[in-house]
Amino acid sequence: MPEQRGKAPAGHAAMLQNYAGARCRVASAGANTLAVASNRTFSTCPILGSGSALPGRERATGEQVLTIKRRLMLSHLAVILLGAGALGAYMYWSVSGQMLDAVGLRLLDNVRLIEASLDLDDIRALSDRADSAAGERIAGRLRRAIKTNPDLASAYVVEPRGEAVRILATSLPDNASVRSDFLTLEENELLRRGIEHAVVSNIRTAASARAELSALSSIGTAPQHYVVGVRLDAESLQRSLRTLRLTTLVALLFGVLLALVLSRLLADSLQKRIRLLGERCRALATGQARPAGQTPIGDEFDRVIADFDATADRLREASAQREAALTALTQANARLENQVEERTQAIEDATHQLKAEIENRLQVEALLAEAALTDGLTGLLNRRAMLEMLVQAVKASRGQGGFSVILADIDQFKRINDQYGHGVGDQVLTAAAQELEKLQGDNRHAARWGGEEFFVLLPGIGLMEACRRAEELRARIERMVTPVRGLRVTLSLGVAEIQPGEVLEECLKRCDQALYRAKDAGRNAVVVARGNVFATMS
Numbered sequence: 001m002p003e004q005r006g007k008a009p010a011g012h013a014a015m016l017q018n019y020a021g022a023r024c025r026v027a028s029a030g031a032n033t034l035a036v037a038s039n040r041t042f043s044t045c046p047i048l049g050s051g052s053a054l055p056g057r058e059r060a061t062g063e064q065v066l067t068i069k070r071r072l073m074l075s076h077l078a079v080i081l082l083g084a085g086a087l088g089a090y091m092y093w094s095v096s097g098q099m100l101d102a103v104g105l106r107l108l109d110n111v112r113l114i115e116a117s118l119d120l121d122d123i124r125a126l127s128d129r130a131d132s133a134a135g136e137r138i139a140g141r142l143r144r145a146i147k148t149n150p151d152l153a154s155a156y157v158v159e160p161r162g163e164a165v166r167i168l169a170t171s172l173p174d175n176a177s178v179r180s181d182f183l184t185l186e187e188n189e190l191l192r193r194g195i196e197h198a199v200v201s202n203i204r205t206a207a208s209a210r211a212e213l214s215a216l217s218s219i220g221t222a223p224q225h226y227v228v229g230v231r232l233d234a235e236s237l238q239r240s241l242r243t244l245r246l247t248t249l250v251a252l253l254f255g256v257l258l259a260l261v262l263s264r265l266l267a268d269s270l271q272k273r274i275r276l277l278g279e280r281c282r283a284l285a286t287g288q289a290r291p292a293g294q295t296p297i298g299d300e301f302d303r304v305i306a307d308f309d310a311t312a313d314r315l316r317e318a319s320a321q322r323e324a325a326l327t328a329l330t331q332a333n334a335r336l337e338n339q340v341e342e343r344t345q346a347i348e349d350a351t352h353q354l355k356a357e358i359e360n361r362l363q364v365e366a367l368l369a370e371a372a373l374t375d376g377l378t379g380l381l382n383r384r385a386m387l388e389m390l391v392q393a394v395k396a397s398r399g400q401g402g403f404s405v406i407l408a409d410i411d412q413f414k415r416i417n418d419q420y421g422h423g424v425g426d427q428v429l430t431a432a433a434q435e436l437e438k439l440q441g442d443n444r445h446a447a448r449w450g451g452e453e454f455f456v457l458l459p460g461i462g463l464m465e466a467c468r469r470a471e472e473l474r475a476r477i478e479r480m481v482t483p484v485r486g487l488r489v490t491l492s493l494g495v496a497e498i499q500p501g502e503v504l505e506e507c508l509k510r511c512d513q514a515l516y517r518a519k520d521a522g523r524n525a526v527v528v529a530r531g532n533v534f535a536t537m538s
């Protein structure tokens with residue numbers, strides 16, 4: 001989420017963190033808020049409630065959990081208090097008004113009943129003649145009325161006279177002690193206005209002022225009329241109001257408590273389902289299996305959880321497919337690497353083998369080339385090789401001096417073959433070649449010319465030195481130890497030096513003639529050709 005982005009744990013966390021296809025993540029947009037956001041990384045679900053920390057996101061704390069619950073309950077409490085307060089106030093004022101109205105009506109009924117029970121003649125007698133017996137009867141009736149109705153505090157009969165009011169009788173035990181201020185200000189005010197029908201003092205003012213409530217009714221007709229009044233016990237009225245308030249308050253408190261319990265249940269249910277969604281977010285983010293659900297209620301939250309589960313299942317499925325594809329790809333890569341390695345090794349082996357074969361072939365070719373220029377029996381150059389060397393020597397002699405040649409032939413070699421066999425003849429040839437090499441110091445300028453004939457090229461060597469070497473060779477062969485006791489081998493040699501401007505064939509021809517002359521001279525001899533002049537050296 002916006003990230004942080006965590007290294008993906010194995011399994012789904014990794015899958016979600018690395019999952020390129022699932023462009024969905026669960027994110028926290030703030031405290032107590034769940035959100036599903038779009039992004040490549042699926043790193044965090046800020047979940048209400050306890051749980052392990054998620055990568056890249058601070059998880060919701062216990063305080064946040066309480067906060068959402070407390071907020072919910074506080075908001076509910078505020079609504080409940082406002083609603084219940086308004087309802088209670090309405091109920092209180094409505095019921096108390098009705099109660100006060102009923103009290104007023106009852107007071108009016110009482111005053112009317114008392115008025116009906118009084119004898120107007122007794123009242124006149126009392127008023128006009130101060131008839132004490134009439135006064136006692138009136139007072140007695142008033143007291144009985146008070147006695148039968150305990151809510152009534154007192155009753156009285158008065159005679160309004162303009163601004164003044166004469167008190168004729170009361171329900172009090174001792175009428176004589178009635179003082180002039182017996183009447184209340186409100187009663188005096190009502191009397192001043194004139195009492196035509198039964199009236200009651202302002203009941204609400206009396207209730208709020210905790211004053212006595214009075215009801216007055218006219219007796220007789222003007223100009224001489226009287227008024228009977230009753231007073232309701234203020235304490236009784238207050239008691240009724242207190243009872244009403246208490247009842248209202250208890251009902252309110254009960255309602256608030258009930259509402260709080262319901263709010264708590266609602267908050268718990270909501271919190272539980274938010275936690276459930278949070279657990280699903282964590283499970284999805286950490287690659288765990290989906291937690292077990294709970295019995296759905298069927299509200300919007302259930303649909304959100306169901307949608308989330310469906311989305312999470314699709315993500316898990318996509319992730320599993322992707323992991324399977326990755327595994328297959330990894331295995332294919334591994335197989336491919338193995339194949340490449342095997343092919344590379346095979347190519348390297350083939351290359352080594354090819355190199356070895358090339359080297360072997362080069363060696364064979366070198367051997368073949370050498371064999372093509374070498375005599376197989378003696379190891380000396382063969383005639384062809386010597387002829388190529390002679391051509392080069394001739395070219396070289398044109399610029400830098402000449403060369404001399406020796407042609408040597410074993411004497412009576414046929415007889416050796418015939419007498420000792422070709423095997424001995426071959427051994428004699430090999431031994432003579434070795435002597436030739438010893439003389440030369442190498443085998444690069446000595447060749448087997450053919451049969452029992454040998455040829456020696458002496459580059460830069462003059463005729464005299466060539467004669468000396470020919471003589472030395474002849475002496476070596478003469479002294480040579482042969483493979484057969486008593487067998488003596490001798491050599492006849494012709495020596496020539498190439499002349500300036502002379503062609504090779506002419507030089508070789510002169511050397512060959514010198515050899516024939518050595519044979520003719522009795523063999524075991526050296527004949528040198530000085531130009532076309534031949535001389536025997538030994």
Ligand SMILES: Nc1nc2c(ncn2[C@@H]2O[C@H](COP(=O)(O)OP(=O)(O)OP(=O)(O)O)[C@@H](O)[C@H]2O)c(=O)[nH]1
Nearest residue numbers: 410411412413414415417421422423425426451452
């Ligand atoms: N053992 C053996 N004999 C060879 C070889 N090449 C040639 N010969 C023999 O050498 C002999 C040469 O004989 P000739 O040409 O008559 O000459 P020669 O017997 O040496 O007589 P002169 O040259 O006159 O002294 C022949 O009998 C050939 O068969 C070889 O490689 N090995």
